[in-house]
Amino acid sequence: MRVLMCPPTHFRIAYEINAWMDRRRQPDSRLAQLQWDRLVVTLRSLGARIELIQPNPRQPDMVFTANAGLIRGQRFIPSNFRYQERRGERRYFVRYFHQRGYQVTPISPGSSFEGEGDVLPYRDLLFAGFRQRSDIRSHQGLGQLLPQRVISLELVDPKFYHLDTCFLPLDSRSVLFYPGAFDRYGQRAIREFVANPIPVTREEALRFVCNGVVLRKTILMNQPSRRLIQLLKQLSYRVQDTPTSEFLKAGGSCKCLVLTLSKPPSSI
C-alpha cells in the first residue's frame, strides 16, 4: 500500500469550517507531531510505503491529504473544496501529481468535491457522501468519468461531514458505519450493497473509529472501544489503537491524514 501524507508542521485551527473546529481549542503542536510520527511508524511497520508532500504555512489543513482528491489508477481527480479556506491547497496537490506523471482530471467545475474524504471504494462500487461538503453533482461527473457505479449517500449530521468520518470499508463483505450519519435512504442503500454492515454507536463514532486505516488484517483507529475490538476480532481483525486527539480537534483522525495512492486492499 502506498499513501501520501503531509507533515503537521503548520497544523493549527486557523478557521472554523466544521462542527469540530474551535479556534479557542488549539492543538498541542508537539503532541500532534508525536501522534503523526507514530502513525507513520505504525504504517511503515505494517509495510505501507509513505510519500510526503511539503507542508505550506498558509494551508494548515494540508495535513489531511485524504481531502486532496481521488486517485484512480494513474488518474488524479483534484478536489474542488467547498470552503474558500481550503481552496489554496489544490494547486500544491495538482502540481505534486502532475510532476509525478499522473493524469490530472478535474471534474464538475462549479460543484464541490472533496476527494477521498467523500469517496470510498467497496468491491466494484464507489460509495460517495454528499451534502455537507461534496455536491451530489460531482458524483454524476464521477460516474461519467469512471467505469464504476457511484452510490450516493446523503450525510445528515454535521459532525460527520465527510463520508470517511462515518463509513469504513474493511473488506469485500464488511463495512463499519455509523447509521446516524445517514438518512434512511442511505442506510437502506448501504444494507442493500454491503453483505455485513457493522453499526457503531454514536459514542464510538464521535471518537472517529470509522476514520480508520485498514492494512490487510490490521485496523488503525483512534480509541477503539472494547466492544469494537472484540467484535472485529471475531472477523479476525487486529485493532491498533492509534491516538489522534490533536487532529480530532480539527475533525480528522487516521484516515484523513492519508491519501491512498495504490488500490486499497479491499478492492484487490
Added chain:
Amino acid sequence: MKNVSERIRVEGHIIDSLTLSKVLDRIMELGGQFVIEKVQVGQRQEETSSAVLKVSAETQVVLDGIIRRLRDLGAEVLDQGDARLARAPKDGVFPERFYATTNLETWVRGQGRWIKVDHAEMDCGIRVDLRRRLAEAVRFAAVKRGEWFVIGHQGVKVTPLQRPRETEVFEFMTSEASTEKPKIALIHKIAREIKRIRAGRRGKILLVAGPAVVHAGAREDLAWLIAHGYVDVLFAGNALATHDLEAAMFGTSLGLSLKSGGITHGGHEHHLRAINRVRGVGSIQKAIQKGWIRDGICYSLVKHKVPFVLAGSIRDDGPLPETITDVMKAQEVMRRHLPGVQLALLLATTLHAVATGNLLPGSVRTVCVDMNPSSVVKLNDRGTLQSVGFVTDVGYFLRELRRALALGT
C-alpha cells in the same frame, strides 16, 4: 396537476443510490406532485440512469422550496427559456407586444431564475432589471425611455388565486351578485373577518365610499366604524366629504334634512357653503379646530388620524382643499396606501370602486355593496375569486355591520 410546475432532470446512479425514490418522496412530503415523463435506466451496471419529472405545486413559493431541496439531490431544472425583453421606445410608452399584467401574482424568468414581480397590479407592463434581479409592474406614466420590459408570454407565469381556506364567507359567496342572498348572515361573517384581521394585526382594511353613504343616513355608522379602528384608510371623492361636512354644519344632505327628510330653506346651497367655509380656512382639519364640525365621517377620520384620499372628478363642486384633481396623482397617492391591505369594502360608488379595483392585487378580498346590480357585477368581474357582492342599500349594510361588530360576533 397543480398550479405551477417545473421540469427537472436527475441523473447518475439514481436507482441504486435510491436518489430517485428520495426525490419522489421529497416532492410529496413538501406538498408537491409529480409526473414522471421519462426514465432511462443504464443498461450496464456502471452506466448511469436519468429521469425527467414534471414537478408541480399549489404556489410558486412551495414549488421553489421543493426545487431548492431537489437541487441538493442533484436535480437540474430544465430550462424553459427566459422572458424576452425589449426597451421602451419613449417615456410613457411600452415596447410593442409588451406583456400586460393581471392583478395576480406574477413571476418572470431572467437568467434561468424566477423573479417575483413586485406591486401586482392589472393593466401594467413588467419592467425588469436583470442586474438587480428586480421585476416590477409599471403603469404607462412611469415608463422611462430605454428601460427593459417583458414582451410576449415566454418566461412569464402567473399564480392563480387560491380559494381562501379559513374564511368560508369568501368561499361560498364568491363573485356573484344577487339580491336573493341571506344578507344578514353574510354581514355577520364579514364582521367576523374584519375582527380576525384586527385581532391578528395581519393587515389593513380599506374602505371606499360614495356620497350615498350620507344620503342613506349611514354617516354615523361609518363614523363609528372609523372611531372603533375598523378602517385603516378611506378612499372617496369630493362628494362624500362635501355631503358629510354639509351634514355636520347644516344637518342636511344636498339640502334635504337628514332628520325629517324635508326641504330646508336655501338647502340646495348648503353644500356650496360648506365647501366655501373649508376652502376659507384651508383644510378640513382647520374647520374642525374652528368647532364648525363636531361629528361625522371627516370628523372621525381627522380625530382618529385615519388617512384618507379624496380623488377629484369632472363634476365636482369646489373642490375641497384635500381633493386631488390630477387623476394620475390621485392614483399614485392611492397606490401608496395599498401595501398591507387585506380587505377592501367598496360601498356605493362605481367610479371610485372601479378605480380602486384596478389598483388592487387579486389577493385582496373585496366586499362590494351597491343598490345597482350592474355596479356589483362590474367589480366582481375582475377575475378574483375573493370578492363578495351585495345588491342592497348601503345604509342597511353599514347599520348591520356596525351592529354585528358591536355585538362581537
